[in-house]
Each structure stands twice: as structure tokens, then as C-alpha cells.
Amino acid sequence: MTKDEQISQDKINERIAAARETLGKDLVILAHYYQNINIVRAADFVGDSLQLAQNASRQADAKYIVFCAVSFMAEMARILCQPHQRVFHPELAAKCPLAEMAVINDVEKAWTFLKGTGMRIIPVVYVNSRADLKAFCGKHDGFVCTSANAAKAMNFVLSQGAIPLFFPDENLGRNTAHTMGITDDEMFLWEPYTDIAEKDASFIAGKKVILWRGFCYVHVAFKPSDMADVKKTHGSDIAIIVHPECISEVVQRSDYVGSTSFIKSTVEAAAPGSKWAIGTEINFVNRLKDDHPDKLIVPLKEWGCREMAKVTSLKFLQVLENLVQDKPQPEVTVHPDDAKYAKIALERMLAIT
Numbered sequence: 001m002t003k004d005e006q007i008s009q010d011k012i013n014e015r016i017a018a019a020r021e022t023l024g025k026d027l028v029i030l031a032h033y034y035q036n037i038n039i040v041r042a043a044d045f046v047g048d049s050l051q052l053a054q055n056a057s058r059q060a061d062a063k064y065i066v067f068c069a070v071s072f073m074a075e076m077a078r079i080l081c082q083p084h085q086r087v088f089h090p091e092l093a094a095k096c097p098l099a100e101m102a103v104i105n106d107v108e109k110a111w112t113f114l115k116g117t118g119m120r121i122i123p124v125v126y127v128n129s130r131a132d133l134k135a136f137c138g139k140h141d142g143f144v145c146t147s148a149n150a151a152k153a154m155n156f157v158l159s160q161g162a163i164p165l166f167f168p169d170e171n172l173g174r175n176t177a178h179t180m181g182i183t184d185d186e187m188f189l190w191e192p193y194t195d196i197a198e199k200d201a202s203f204i205a206g207k208k209v210i211l212w213r214g215f216c217y218v219h220v221a222f223k224p225s226d227m228a229d230v231k232k233t234h235g236s237d238i239a240i241i242v243h244p245e246c247i248s249e250v251v252q253r254s255d256y257v258g259s260t261s262f263i264k265s266t267v268e269a270a271a272p273g274s275k276w277a278i279g280t281e282i283n284f285v286n287r288l289k290d291d292h293p294d295k296l297i298v299p300l301k302e303w304g305c306r307e308m309a310k311v312t313s314l315k316f317l318q319v320l321e322n323l324v325q326d327k328p329q330p331e332v333t334v335h336p337d338d339a340k341y342a343k344i345a346l347e348r349m350l351a352i353t
């Protein structure tokens, strides 16, 4: 298929279905909730990061795993699946900008500095991160977490009398700590772009949580003014439900807060006629809306993830047809040393979930 070839969405869907049928049980397709509807319809399993990680670790029979999401999630499948399995991603350049906000050199510098203070620190890395950071956590008794289990991971660290170094998403860390009664004054925000020599260890003394300055540009777009607007338009009885990557001013004003799977199950279980404004990625909100015409479902604001959108149906089809024709194509790879230690940190997460 050439770049210039014009092909209708119906034709793409037909060819995806045909390729799936040919590949049969050799193939498993995993897709994130934020993927477009045509990919979601073709997937064997659709979920959020935690559900996809759990699912990837259970696919022992499939020869090929095609993972439709941003690239760190495909890396996660590579880490958790069996060595003989092959993992493919339709667009390796689809990188989560949040995941790129912490790089190993900066994290190691922070770690050296923080350990030098004599505090007991355990690293907790959000799943939206590169494999080498997950490996860093594996090597240092730390965890991976998702938005669905961040509280469990943070709680575990605190119960050990240690301080979590939570990276790279400041908002998820801050919102999670708030649910445990930890105040902003008890958190220290590590600024990875500030010269380390300017930091003063005395600022960190007495803090319960150390956060990293990183954010998801999709979720920080939701503002308190959007909440006011949606209530003005749809009435003050509309329930607002948001993802914990949103800023804390939004989270604190919302009726419900939780992971994508939590948002889905909450809205699905709600009474017919109920009204919902959802603060998360637009593809997912639109699908919920289509699946539940008995409820009023609106986005808190129309805001999509450009990186997730880089995984198109056409690129997805190309991967499947290359598999059918046994054509060489790039596979998802992770350095063996990173894979070994990242797996330890991921398995610690799955064990506490």
C-alpha cells in the first residue's frame, strides 16, 4: 500500500477483518481506550494502562501481539510477554509527551541528591514512562503504578516508613497524596530543569512525598472555568467526572475522580437520564456517549491526544497485512537489562493490584 493510495474506511475495516481471520489465534490485538473507533472495534481487548498490562501478561498462546496505543504501552507488553512472542506497534513514533518528561539521567541525578539527604526513599514511576525508568524502579525496590493503583503503590511506600519519589506526573502524584490527607505543604516538587546545585536539602526535610514536574498536556487542559461553563449549559445537576492527571483545582471541584476504567464503569452503572461531563480524552468520551444514548454524556472540553491519534487504521492494517505476508517490519524491542528490571517493578505493581 503506498502513502498516496486512497482507500475508504470501509475498505480498511474489511481488510483488517480479513487479516485477523487469516492470522487467527496467532494474533492478539490490544488497544487503549483512547484509540479511534475502528481500531477499538477490531481489538481483542480494549482497556486502560493497568488492564492492558494485566492482559499482555496473560497472552501466552499468541504468536503476535499488536499493541495500539502510545509506544511505552507496547514496550510494557514486550516486557511482560513471553520471549518467543513478537510485539508490533503501528506507529513507534507515537510517544506520550508526559512519558518523555523524565529521562534516566535526570532521575539518577535526583536520586543521588535525595539519597544524600539520608531520607529513605522508594521510587514510584507512573506507567507513562520509558522502560529504563521502570527498570530504575525495579533496581531500587520501587514500583510501577497506573492511575488505577497509584494510591495502593503510594500507600505501600508510606507504610514502609519511606518517602515516595513519584514521577513523572506531578498531578497524579499530588491528587493521590491529597486522597491520603497529605497537604501541598507536605509535598516537595522536584524541578528536573533547575540546576541541582541550587536545591537546598533543608527544603525537603519533613516532606512526605516528592513529586516530579511533569504533566499530561491533554488532562491539564481542563480548567475550573470549563466546569462552570458545562454547568451553565447543562444545569448544575450534571455530574463531573475527571481523570487524576487533571490539575488539583479541577479534581477537587469534581464529583468523581478516577482512572479511565473507573470513569467507564461509573458512567455505565449510572441511572438512565443521568447527566455526565467527562474530563478526559475525547475519543473515549465520544464512544461512551455513543454506547449510552440513554444518558446525557458530554466532554468537559473537546480535547484529544495527538500522539494516540498517530496510530491510524491504515498503519494498523499495514502491520496486520505485513504479518499475513510474512514481510519484515519493525518490532517493539526493549534492552534486555531494562526488560529484566522493569519486569520486576511491573510485577510488584500487579502483585499489589
Ligand code: SF4
Pocket: 070, 096, 097, 098, 099, 128, 216, 217, 218, 219, 281, 305, 306, 307, 308
Ligand atoms: S492522553 Fe496524556 S498521558 Fe495519555 S498518551 Fe496522551 S499525552 Fe500521554
